[in-house]
Amino acid sequence: MTKLLYLECTSGISGDMAAAALLDLGASEEAVRRALDSLDVGGFSVEITRVRKSGLDVCDFNVVLDAAHENHDHDMAYLHGHDHGHAHMLDHGHAHGHGHDGDAGRSHGHGHSHGEHHHRGPREIAALIDGAAMTEGAKAIAHAVFGYVAAAEARVHGVPVGEVHFHEVGAVDSIADIVAIAVAADDLACDGAVVTDLPCGRGTVRCQHGVIPVPAPATAFIAEAAGLPLTPVDVEGELVTPTGAAVAAALRTGDVLPERFAIRAVGMGAGKRAYDTPGILRAMIIEPLT
Template sequence: MHLHLHSNSGISGDMLVGGFLDLGLPLTLLQDHLEKLNIEGWKISQKSVEKLGVSAIQFVVVYEDQNHHRHLTDILEILANSKLSLKAKSIAEDLFQSLGHAESSVHQVPIEEVHFHEVGAIDTIIDIVSIAIALEYFEIESVSSSTIVEGVGKVRFSHGECDLPVPAVRKLLGDIPLLRIPVTSELVTPTGAVFLRRFVECFSDLSPLLQPRKGVGCGTKNLPHPNVLELQISEQKLIAEEIIRLETNVDDLSPQLLASCLEKALTAGALDCWATPVFGKKGRIGQQLVLLCFEKDRDLLLEILLKESGSFGVRVQPVKRLKLDSRHENFSTEWGNISMRSGFLGKECWQWKPEHRDIVTAADRTGQPQALIEAQVRQAWGAKLLASREPE
């Protein structure tokens, strides 16, 4: 199962748990698992709220905590002595260890001496362990997120006053992209930041999920915008990529030079390229050349376009695309070994085709028509895929 976060207002532990509850995590199950921590003085509940017209679930932790200032070793001991599942325990320990390393770096003390303040309070322990329980419950295998929103200005906390994001959050986020909005409020908490650092594989405002289930969690603050976090889960996950589109119009390039230009672009790393007839200025018939590439290949392909197309300029646009998970595999057939390209959505194969060069080689060797060989290879590969899906 894949989880995608859509952040309109930062991220925090209670927002994540609220979203999981809205997705269907039973509160009674969560309560039963949290009791395995063997710590007293807390109660949890959930309530349906509206944040500027957006319905959400608020996760509420009520507690009586006389010892907010715990060391990392104290929290790890609580987890070690708990009866949580091994997976939930491992996730929670990993999150707290990451928090500990961030605090250790910020305050320049050994990790064993890290002294948690807000993070050591019972409500934060409950939040982090609840996240671990939810990840196991929904069998989350991968996570992506939109760009994370953060406020501006200063915030007062146990160490005094500082700029947003607070030092530990800034350390955890590192190079994670932030969208700063004109709200004087902390929107990304340490719990939210450590979740992003440890679990999110990529950041894209384009959700990679098809027909996801959605849950919305909210924070306690009332802000000028809906203070919510949307969680989406689905087994049907596409691959989301941010790529570059290069395009230019030409009206004096011969077909031979046009073909050569596109061939050089493909050799240099273009993901795709094509030419489309256009009707240009002064009644001229021309071609629009388009290349798709990754950012790392942009400059080389720009150079090829400017050198080989005769154009004086190239338009550059960042674009987003969703695609199937493309896999290549050798397939032994009566026509010889054929390289097959298959497109998967999750565990299901939606598209498959043989590499044309292998079909041409087989046709030249056997004297059979390419169309016949391709049709039979496609049919045989489809039968193999179908057989692999049948129950044993």
């Protein structure tokens, strides 16, 4: 039987939404927690709960920071300046608190004493992934997602990829989201993934250092690099985050559904931002029919 993952991104996609949808679809929570617990970072825990969205019972994936590291809204480290010749990113940090469960970068802090870095580069993040308790397949997915994000942020800031650094307050949250997604996607063991058009909202969002257009520059660069199809929608706000775009790019093997298919499983993941959209990512396992 051919088994495809279908990500229905009508309301957008972000890290938290994707992790929740894949877990709700049947991915092993035990495998996800084992991988997260094995990460050589601290200052965070993960809550997997049920919430109501548009009257529906939906899975919610929430990375909770300890009191010392809690920050405001979080989504892949962004625009923290160019100190020391590096592009330091702290998350989109949208001050207005909008956005789908900001994936990346919620400011986890380092909590342990293994070296008080203030930022992490691609090499450090790759080492964290390689050292985690997860399969080679899951590691490959995580590396692919971070690869898209790092390359996009390097273009945003006009620096080599090796000089992109994610601030500690953003990096750990991003790592947790992406590792959870990678483990969950690998555990579902699908033969491919169909990702439908991503909704392109309109307007601007406020980040740490000013106002930026939607889609955010990093999201646009990922869409360009991966050839992700976008559809304009009349919603003001950021429906697709950089991490969400990177996940779509890393998992997607096609953007067209089979002519006929049977649904074998359904999962729904909750977004956390308040927009004129349900804020739900629906994931399905489908079997093409002849």
